[in-house]
Amino acid sequence: MVHLSVVVPCYNEAEVIGDFHTALVAALEPTGETFEICYVDDGSGDRTLNELRRLAADDTRVRYTSFSRNFGKESAMLAGLRMTAGDAAVLMDADLQHPPTLLPRMLDLHRHGYDQVVAQRDRTGEGALRTALSRTYYRLVRRCMDVEVIDGAGDFRLLSRRAVDSVLSLPESNRFSKGIFSWIGFDTVSFTYQNVERAAGESKWGGRHLLNYGIDGLLSFNSKPLRLAIHTGLCLFLSALVYAAYIIGNVVLDGVDTPGYATLLTAIVALSGIQLATLGIIGEYVGRIYHESKRRPHYVVSETDNRPRDFSPRAPLEAAGQARPTS
Structure with missing residues (x-):
């Protein structure tokens, strides 16, 4: 039985995925909890899929799904949640802007009975213009939307199994996860952490993507x-x-x-x-x-890894006497 599932959407993260995985495992193994890591390759154009194949070969706690093309982060998060088998699931990015060292704190708060534990980042290091625009947008969203969306509360959060099941029960194609997480309710607690720069690569969220995402937020949960x-x-x-x-x-x-x-x-x-x-x-x-x-599907899968899993606290193939494959 696995206790925690970690969902990690990836898009062109080949430069950082290895370091992320090492940091994630180092943060979770001392907790003594059984866990699995569900990677979703959102149609990357670099070596991200090859890296995920290597990670899955090296560590039996790793599972992955790869899309036939880029379907967007919302679809990747949905696919990852559908993969989960744990009593709780954590959503986080692969670029190390969501620090894995915060996971033990999130698990501790979950043990206190919270169905959602939200890691809310501050805006340290952001430009003045972007900070002002973001705060203005969230003030507008709070006035317009039928659910509450908190500034800085993104996708980095822990969801209990019943919260995950509630998210998966919503069938809409135009998904805005921040609104969905607020809409399902349940007992929620949040804490603030300091904003962290990307470990490598470039942000996939340029001005045009942020604008479209903002429009989705304004229109998805109200008329x-x-x-x-x-x-x-x-x-x-x-x-x-x-x-x-x-x-x-x-x-x-x-x-x-x-x-x-x-x-x-x-x-x-x-x-x-x-x-x-x-x-x-x-x-x-x-x-x-x-x-x-x-009623089109949210995504199309080109490759997935559904082998039986060993969720023991430490289960790399080397421990079972199997040689690590070369990439």
């Missing part, structure tokens, strides 16, 4: 943008009525000429911009409905 469009339209309609009454009053009482093309063009441009934005919001929701209606 308030549509309600906002309705409110904006009503306000503009009332403003137009007041303005029309003002113009008519000036003409009747004072004989003032009606405003010329400047006012008309300004009104047209403003209204057109609002209409386009509203259509964009509606189109985004319709597109999500269309995507969900197709």
Whole structure:
């Protein structure tokens, strides 16, 4: 019986995956808990899959799944959670920005009865502009979303088995895990750790990806943008009525000429911009409905490792007298 499953999505992490695995095992073995490590290769273009094959050959506690192409981190996390067999599961990145040394603390808090243990990073070392934009975004999200998403609380967290099962029971294709983790509820505790730089490689989350991810967060768990469009339209309609009454009053009482093309063009441009934005919001929701209606799988697996596992505290193949394969 395995107690802890560690889910590690990977995308072009060949430079760091070996160091990560060493650090992870070094952090977990002293706890005395049985554990497995579930790696998910999200269609990497480097040697990540070869590294995962080597790790699985060297350590029987390692399992891996490789996608046929890049399906995104949300799909990779879902695949990893589906692989888990433990009483609890930890989600973490392979770039060592999620320190493995925090896992014993997370396990200790889980033993106190918490179903979710969230490691919440601070913003040490981030640029002032990115920090300001992130805080503004999370303030906006808290006002718009039907669930609470805390600034700095990302995917690095421990989930109990019933929390994992609840996440897996949600069938939607457009997944926003931060919202899902809040939506399922359960007893949750968090602690803060200092932000850590990547050990190697480059971040896969550029400005465009962050913007798209932010839009997903705003639209995934509420319909308030549509309600906002309705409110904006009503306000503009009332403003137009007041303005029309003002113009008519000036003409009747004072004989003032009606405003010329400047006012008309300004009104047209403003209204057109609002209409386009509203259509964009509606189109985004319709597109999500269309995507969900197709019922496509979240990902396609090209290779997976489903051999029987030995979850003893230390179970490398060398300990069983088998030679390490060469890569």
